[in-house]
Amino acid sequence: MAKRLRYDMNACLGCQTCSLVCSTLSGYHSLGESGINIKTKGGLQGKFVCVVCAGCTENISCLEACKTGALKARNGGGVLLDKNKCIGCKKCISACSIGAIHYSDNLDRPIICRQCGTCAKYCPHNCLYMEEVE
Amino acid sequence: MLYTNHIRVLSINLTDETYKIEHREDLKQYLGGVGVASKLLEENIKPDADILDPSQCIVFAIGAISTIFPVITKTVAMFWSPLTKELGESYAGGRMAMTMLMAHFDAIVITGKSKRPIYLAIESHNVEFRDASAMWGIRSDDVGRIIREREKGAGKRSIIRIGEAGENQLSFASVCVDTYRHFGRMGLGAVMGSKNLKAISIWGKGDLPIKNQKAYFKVFQDLHKKAITTDVMKKYHDLGTAMGVNLMNEKGGIPILNLQTSQTDDIENLSGETFAEKNLVRKTACAGCPVGCIHIGQFRREFGKGYEFEAVNVGYDYELIFSLGTFLGLNDSDEVLELIEAVEDYGMDAISAGVVLGWATEAYQNGLFTVNESLVPLEFGNQKNYLAALKHMAKRTNEFYYNLGKGCAHASSIYGGQDYAMHFNGNEMSGYHTGYGSVLGSAVGARHSHLCNGGYSFDQGGEGNPEELLDKIYNEELDRCILNSLIACLFARKMYDKDTILNALKSVDVVMTEEELDNAAKEIFRTKLRIKKMLGYRLKSLRLPKRFFETTGFGTKIDEAMTYELIKKYSEKCEALMNS
Numbered sequence A: 001m002a003k004r005l006r007y008d009m010n011a012c013l014g015c016q017t018c019s020l021v022c023s024t025l026s027g028y029h030s031l032g033e034s035g036i037n038i039k040t041k042g043g044l045q046g047k048f049v050c051v052v053c054a055g056c057t058e059n060i061s062c063l064e065a066c067k068t069g070a071l072k073a074r075n076g077g078g079v080l081l082d083k084n085k086c087i088g089c090k091k092c093i094s095a096c097s098i099g100a101i102h103y104s105d106n107l108d109r110p111i112i113c114r115q116c117g118t119c120a121k122y123c124p125h126n127c128l129y130m131e132e133v134e
Numbered sequence B: 001m002l003y004t005n006h007i008r009v010l011s012i013n014l015t016d017e018t019y020k021i022e023h024r025e026d027l028k029q030y031l032g033g034v035g036v037a038s039k040l041l042e043e044n045i046k047p048d049a050d051i052l053d054p055s056q057c058i059v060f061a062i063g064a065i066s067t068i069f070p071v072i073t074k075t076v077a078m079f080w081s082p083l084t085k086e087l088g089e090s091y092a093g094g095r096m097a098m099t100m101l102m103a104h105f106d107a108i109v110i111t112g113k114s115k116r117p118i119y120l121a122i123e124s125h126n127v128e129f130r131d132a133s134a135m136w137g138i139r140s141d142d143v144g145r146i147i148r149e150r151e152k153g154a155g156k157r158s159i160i161r162i163g164e165a166g167e168n169q170l171s172f173a174s175v176c177v178d179t180y181r182h183f184g185r186m187g188l189g190a191v192m193g194s195k196n197l198k199a200i201s202i203w204g205k206g207d208l209p210i211k212n213q214k215a216y217f218k219v220f221q222d223l224h225k226k227a228i229t230t231d232v233m234k235k236y237h238d239l240g241t242a243m244g245v246n247l248m249n250e251k252g253g254i255p256i257l258n259l260q261t262s263q264t265d266d267i268e269n270l271s272g273e274t275f276a277e278k279n280l281v282r283k284t285a286c287a288g289c290p291v292g293c294i295h296i297g298q299f300r301r302e303f304g305k306g307y308e309f310e311a312v313n314v315g316y317d318y319e320l321i322f323s324l325g326t327f328l329g330l331n332d333s334d335e336v337l338e339l340i341e342a343v344e345d346y347g348m349d350a351i352s353a354g355v356v357l358g359w360a361t362e363a364y365q366n367g368l369f370t371v372n373e374s375l376v377p378l379e380f381g382n383q384k385n386y387l388a389a390l391k392h393m394a395k396r397t398n399e400f401y402y403n404l405g406k407g408c409a410h411a412s413s414i415y416g417g418q419d420y421a422m423h424f425n426g427n428e429m430s431g432y433h434t435g436y437g438s439v440l441g442s443a444v445g446a447r448h449s450h451l452c453n454g455g456y457s458f459d460q461g462g463e464g465n466p467e468e469l470l471d472k473i474y475n476e477e478l479d480r481c482i483l484n485s486l487i488a489c490l491f492a493r494k495m496y497d498k499d500t501i502l503n504a505l506k507s508v509d510v511v512m513t514e515e516e517l518d519n520a521a522k523e524i525f526r527t528k529l530r531i532k533k534m535l536g537y538r539l540k541s542l543r544l545p546k547r548f549f550e551t552t553g554f555g556t557k558i559d560e561a562m563t564y565e566l567i568k569k570y571s572e573k574c575e576a577l578m579n580s
């Protein structure tokens, strides 16, 4: 059954293990190459928030904005990026209303979560989990 | 830097607002962290100038495998300590190590003095010297907020800053790192203050290509699993270090009322369990740590008539409950949290602040000074007066508080009461009085902290074999030179045995044998000993306050003559190492 990434940030420690692991999958020690970003609302005294692809299943705005065919709908929600087709126009970035895509200057391409679920396996507090999609 | 043959050092001169980058191949053999920082301190320190002279330096360094393995989270700061007047070394977690790694700086050396208050905005390709005149005098958490709003890099950034105590060069002023962590001990805050440096923000937006992804991720996976499944780590997460309050009290090892005693039958109100049930609101972690030992407690404060309340959140742990709680005769978790908040706001080391007040309370009782000096009567358990005293200390209101701000060794040298000024060579004692191990460990430790060699952890009650204990302490001090070069959080020390370390290093292309690792540790320790000697420190002539030998630790009375005998032996061991 196809799944997509979901989160519940109440128990988040702000450890950034999720981001470090996601970047590792792209071959980098980094935060910039991660599909998931942990930020704080109003500094460290506030709550942690998670910025990551919501795994849209219909009206996939980023995909609709992409003119090159670099983005393909993923079974279960979200999109898959074909690096070779992407020209780096950044249209997908402005199209995603939750700001889940950012551009990596180092890799010269957008970073979009591919809903692989690895970060969820490493979150020590099970804030991240994969959920089946109807 | 990872995957290269050099250590990348950023040197910043505040006087003429210049900076440069050096690639130091010669430093690579010292791994990183304390290894690299002590070499850089040795090169840059000016033993003939004043401790807080503009020409003096601050060295920050991250370790050989910072952030890329679980619980390897610390940054080290090295400097000439205005508190102990010798080797200054302090560790902080938070996000600083991660951001230095991502900004590609293994070490940052700061010298000189800015003409006006400034803060540094550091990123991979740039260092900005930004005006901080309006921030001078502003509490440390507000400074954090202001810089957060002004600088880029949310989520990938670390902000370290001083409070009023640092600006006023209190000898135990601290530096706050990302709200809940600190370079607490030994007065780094005063050194920053002396340079007119209010804060530093580091933006880690870069990255490092992983050389052998498979090998690295395999080791990462194993260690991650180890970190989240071991018992010890679970304890640090559940109740946190505060669980130690009951444990230490049961065995008679927690300093109470200026170490007049080490046990009480009335401690429940300050136990880790009470804090968890009454005050705990959340837990958080340093970047790269899946354990999350940072406990945030909340108390309510009435700030106006007509039920006007605010909820205040502050971090708490064992050491703070001891220093600002049991040591001062407090018996209410809310009151302790309020003292912690004050110490945070002013930016001073919580351990030193509490221990200094403990001495002052007893000295006041004994009539060594009057309320004309202390402005408020200092009494065990009187939290309101302690709050006032902390404020006077940070602001250095009068001569008395000026002297108090130099630590209890200094203050007692003026007013008397040296037998119960609880410090080790000027560094106020930590929360363990557990027998020979705790006293010897801090006495001989390179920075006189309980964490230099964990001496207290060898105490089990009873006499034990002192010679054996000495060897254990010495070997642990050496082993920690390795851990502090990685730089591991010491809570994870059991997880990172030598094999694990060698394995982790290998997966990121640092191939070493155990012998080479041990040799690096020896050279690091030697360097620290050389610096201490250069600054005029002689372990042999160290003298400790009598009270350490009067109050029992874990039921053991520590023999004074034997202690000095052991210290002498230890110093001979150190000399042998230096000459080897």
Ligand code: SF4
Pocket: A052, A053, A054, A055, A056, A060, A061, A062, A063, A077, A078, A079, A095, A096, A097, A098, A100, A101, A112
């Ligand atoms: S990137 Fe944004 S628009 Fe695209 S699928 Fe994810 S959430 Fe939807």
Ligand code: SF4
Pocket: A065, A066, A067, A068, A069, A070, A071, A081, A085, A086, A087, A088, A089, A090, A091, A092, A093, A110
């Ligand atoms: S940046 Fe690439 S993926 Fe995004 S819209 Fe442009 S071509 Fe498509």
Ligand code: SF4
Pocket: A005, A021, A022, A025, A034, A035, A036, A052, A112, A113, A114, A115, A116, A117, A118, A119, A120
């Ligand atoms: S699901 Fe996979 S791609 Fe998406 S953030 Fe997690 S690790 Fe990265």
Ligand code: SF4
Pocket: A011, A012, A013, A014, A015, A016, A017, A018, A019, A038, A048, A122, A123, A124, A125, A126, A127, A128
């Ligand atoms: S791994 Fe989990 S706890 Fe850690 S930052 Fe990510 S979501 Fe939060």
